[in-house]
Every structure is written in C-alpha cells, then in structure tokens.
Amino acid sequence: MDWLYVHMPIAGVDIFWPGLIILGIGVGIIGGFFGMGGAWMVTPGLNILGFPMAFAIGTDIAHMAGKSLIATMRHGKFGNVDYRLGLIMLIGTVVGFEVGAQMVMWLERLGNVDLVVRYLYLILLAAIALLVFTDVAKKRRKEQEAKKAGVEDDKLATGIEWHKTLHKIKIPPMINFKEAGIYCSAWLPIFISFLTGWLAGILGIGGGLIRMPALIYLVGCPTHVAVGTDLFEVMISGLYGAATYTFKGRTELVAAIIMLVGASIGAQVGTVATKYIKGYGIRIAFGCAVIGCALSIILKLLAKGMPKYQAIFDNTSTALILGLVSAMSLYIFFQMIKGAKKEIADRKAK
Amino acid sequence: MLINKLKLLCGLIGMIAALWPGFLLAAGEKAAAIVIVADTRGLTGLMKWWGSLYNESHAWFSALTVVLIPIIGVLFGVVADLIMSHMGIDLKSRELAEH
Numbered sequence: 164m165d166w167l168y169v170h171m172p173i174a175g176v177d178i179f180w181p182g183l184i185i186l187g188i189g190v191g192i193i194g195g196f197f198g199m200g201g202a203w204m205v206t207p208g209l210n211i212l213g214f215p216m217a218f219a220i221g222t223d224i225a226h227m228a229g230k231s232l233i234a235t236m237r238h239g240k241f242g243n244v245d246y247r248l249g250l251i252m253l254i255g256t257v258v259g260f261e262v263g264a265q266m267v268m269w270l271e272r273l274g275n276v277d278l279v280v281r282y283l284y285l286i287l288l289a290a291i292a293l294l295v296f297t298d299v300a301k302k303r304r305k306e307q308e309a310k311k312a313g314v315e316d317d318k319l320a321t322g323i324e325w326h327k328t329l330h331k332i333k334i335p336p337m338i339n340f341k342e343a344g345i346y347c348s349a350w351l352p353i354f355i356s357f358l359t360g361w362l363a364g365i366l367g368i369g370g371g372l373i374r375m376p377a378l379i380y381l382v383g384c385p386t387h388v389a390v391g392t393d394l395f396e397v398m399i400s401g402l403y404g405a406a407t408y409t410f411k412g413r414t415e416l417v418a419a420i421i422m423l424v425g426a427s428i429g430a431q432v433g434t435v436a437t438k439y440i441k442g443y444g445i446r447i448a449f450g451c452a453v454i455g456c457a458l459s460i461i462l463k464l465l466a467k468g469m470p471k472y473q474a475i476f477d478n479t480s481t482a483l484i485l486g487l488v489s490a491m492s493l494y495i496f497f498q499m500i501k502g503a504k505k506e507i508a509d510r511k512a513k
Numbered sequence: 514m515l516i517n518k519l520k521l522l523c524g525l526i527g528m529i530a531a532l533w534p535g536f537l538l539a540a541g542e543k544a545a546a547i548v549i550v551a552d553t554r555g556l557t558g559l560m561k562w563w564g565s566l567y568n569e570s571h572a573w574f575s576a577l578t579v580v581l582i583p584i585i586g587v588l589f590g591v592v593a594d595l596i597m598s599h600m601g602i603d604l605k606s607r608e609l610a611e612h
Contacts, residue, residue, distance in 0.1 A: 170556075172551055173564060228583070229589075233586050233590035240605055386611060406579045412549050423585055427589030427592070435604070510603075
C-alpha cells in the first residue's frame with residue numbers, strides 16, 4: 164500500500180495522501196459556505212495524518228489561500244463579494260492584527276499568556292454563539308408578529324439591527340458599498356476590522372470566525388455578501404500568511420497542492436450551496452460551528468488542567484473537531500445536491 | 514464636485530494619520546527563527562530540485578510558493594467550474610434572501 168503515501172520533500176515524512184484530499188474537501192466545503200479559513204479545523208487533521216506541527220500551520224495557510232481564491236471567484240460571480248468593502252477592511256485588519264500580535268509578545272514577556280488567550284477565545288466564541296441564536300430567536304418573533312398583523316416581511320429583514328444605529332454615524336468620507344447595499348462612513352468598517360484584526364492577532368487565529376458575524380451584525384452586510392467579502396479578505400491574508408510562513412521555511416507546498424485538489428471541489432460545493440440556503444440557514448449552521456469550536460477549546464483547557472487525563476481530552480477534542488467537519492460538510496453537500504437537483508428539474512420543466 | 518473630492522482626500526489623510534501609530538506599533542521586535550534543513554539525499558527529480566531550492570534560498574522558495582498557490586487555485590477552480598456547469602447548475606445568479 165506504499166502508493167497511498169507520498170513523501171514530503173521538506174518535512175521529510177510520508178503522508179497518507181487520500182487523507183489530505185478528504186480533509187481538503189471537508190474544510191473547502193465549510194470554508195466556502197461560511198466564509199472562513201478554518202485553521203482550527205485543519206491543524207488537528209494534519210496532526211493526525213502525521214504532519215509535524217512546525218509545518219502544519221504554514222501548510223494550512225498556503226492551502227487556505229488557494230481555497231479562498233477559488234471560493235472568492237465563485238462568490239464574486241454570484242455578486243456576493245463587495246471588493247471595495249473588503250479592501251477598506253483590509254487596512255484595519257492588517258494594522259489591528261499586527262498590534263494584537265505585538266501585544267501578545269509584550270504580554271508573553273510579562274508572563275504566560277497562553278491560558279488567558281484560551282479563556283478570552285472561549286468568552287468570545289460564547290458571545291458570538293449567543294449573538295447568533297438571539298438574532299435567530301428575535302427574527303422568528305418578528306416573523307410571527309408580522310404574520311399575525313397580516314404583513315409580509317422584507318426578504319432582507321433581520322432580527323438584530325445594530326448596524327442601523329452604527330450607520331447613523333456620518334463621519335466623512337461616506338462611502339456607498341454597492342454589493343452590500345450599505346451607505347456608511349468609511350471609518351465604520353475600518354474601526355470594526357481593526358477590532359476584529361486586533362482580536363485575531365491576540366488569539367493567534369485567521370479571524371474569519373470573528374469577521375463574518377462582525378460584517379453581518381455591525382457593518383450590516385446581508386449574510387451571503389458577508390460570506391463572500393470575508394473570503395476575499397481570507398484570500399489576501401492567506402497569501403500574505405503563506406509568504407511569511409514559507410519565508411520562515413514552514414510550508415510544505417506538496418501537501419498544500421494535494422489538499423487543494425480536494426479543497427477546489429469542496430470550496431465550489433460550499434459556495435454553490437449558499438445559493439440554495441437562505442441567510443438564516445447559514446447563520447444557524449455558523450452558530451453550531453462556533454459551539455463546536457468552543458467545545459473543542461474547553462476540552463483543550465481540561466487537558467491542561469488535568470494532566471492525568473490529557474490524552475483522553477486531547478483525543479476527544481480532535482475527534483469532536485473532525486466529527487464536526489464531517490457532519491457539517493455532509494449536511495452542506497446534501498443540501499447543495501438537493502438544491503441543484505431541484506434547479507435542474509425546474510429548468511427542464513420550463 | 515471638486516469640494517467632494519477635497520473632502521474625500523481630507524478624510525483619507527485623516528484616516529492615514531489616525532492609523533499611523535498602529536503601523537509604528539507593528540514594527541516591534543520579532544521572535545527568533547529556527548533553521549530547518551530539508552533532507553534531499555533520498556529524493557529525485559522535481560522533488561530533489563524543490564528540496565534543494567528550500568535549502569538554498571527561502572526567498573525564491575517563498576516567491577515560487579506564493580505564485581504557484583493562486584495559479585493552481587485558479588486552475589482547479591476553473592476545472593470544478595466546468596464540471597458544475599456541465600451538470601447544468603447556474604453559476605452566475607442567485608437570489609439574495611435572509612429567510
């Protein structure tokens with residue numbers, strides 16, 4: 164069965180290549196659907212396949228850049244990417260990320276920040292999950308009230324509407340974001356992206372998990388546009404990350420290319436699935452992914468707190484993440500197939 | 514028209530001025546790098562060349578990786594596009610709706 168293994172020229176290990184393709188498909192589907200890089204899902208997967216930790220992050224980022232490019236291209240054709248908003252937000256993201264990363268280095272000199280960072284991440288994830296499900300509940304309440312009153316609800320109406328208050332801040336320059344359908348001060352996306360970038364820098368994550376809800380709830384993007392625009396940012400930051408990690412000698416391009424084979428299919432499936440699932444369907448699934456991510460961090464914290472059971476908690480955490488990736492990607496895949504079948508049948512009927 | 518452009522320019526200058534401290538903060542000291550060397554003794558052909566490039570110049574290795582990743586991404590994306598279009602899926606339009 165040697166043919167099932169490929170030698171990695173830089174890391175010097177033999178890797179089970181079908182595993183890389185399957186992992187690529189799974190994270191490609193989820194990434195294209197939610198608009199995030201998904202490093203928290205890929206790194207444990209690469210570790211299981213026997214990838215040295217030193218190369219896991221760099222390789223993940225390199226494949227993420229390619230995968231996000233494919234998904235951004237597709238979302239762009241659907242009209243889900245607001246390039247102007249994405250470019251403006253990039254300024255805040257880059258500056259915020261660097262400030263956050265420098266802050267962590269400064270805090271590290273003062274003491275061990277690892278635990279604090281994990282708790283902060285956990286609090287943030289809990290807040291995001293709470294926000295998403297409060298929004299869903301509020302939206303349902305509004306729908307029921309509209310039904311009782313005999314009024315038809317607007318297709319783009321949402322539960323939580325914080326963005327409407329934020330759009331009242333009229334500090335020049337005011338900018339019209341056509342695809343997102345937003346007219347607001349340029350400072351709003353810059354400030355929000357600075358904040359999300361800063362948090363991502365402190366937590367040491369890509370930031371898609373924070374930026375996606377921020378784009379929806381604070382900037383006021385429709386869900387589909389938030390997903391596409393976030394992917395555009397992930398693509399650029401992924402390329403930058405790939406360059407820096409590769410320059411430090413931490414990327415295994417051969418593995419990244421094999422993962423891209425699967426991710427190119429997965430990203431297309433995930434992106435096309437957004438066509439058949441309404442905004443609130445994406446939001447609910449995203450909330451579930453956030454809960455899964457939070458649970459895996461709780462298990463990692465338990466592993467640190469109880470060294471005797473470390474192996475059990477670490478393995479459960481990895482199993483949880485991979486189980487979540489499999490379940491969600493299968494759900495999205497079947498929804499896409501269902502939608503595509505209906506679309507093809509409808510077209511034939513016409 | 515000119516006033517609007519001037520307003521936009523002033524706003525952008527203000528924005529850069531406000532963000533400048535962030536750039537300065539970002540220029541702090543970096544963590545020490547660990548040198549990893551690829552073992553190319555058992556490799557042949559393209560793999561050997563790739564491993565040697567890694568050992569000889571990380572700059573060229575990075576430049577090639579950054580160029581290759583988008584090219585491969587676009588190639589795979591186009592192939593997946595062709596397959597999906599062939600299946601009869603409309604890949605150019607969607608309905609924007611939250612519920």
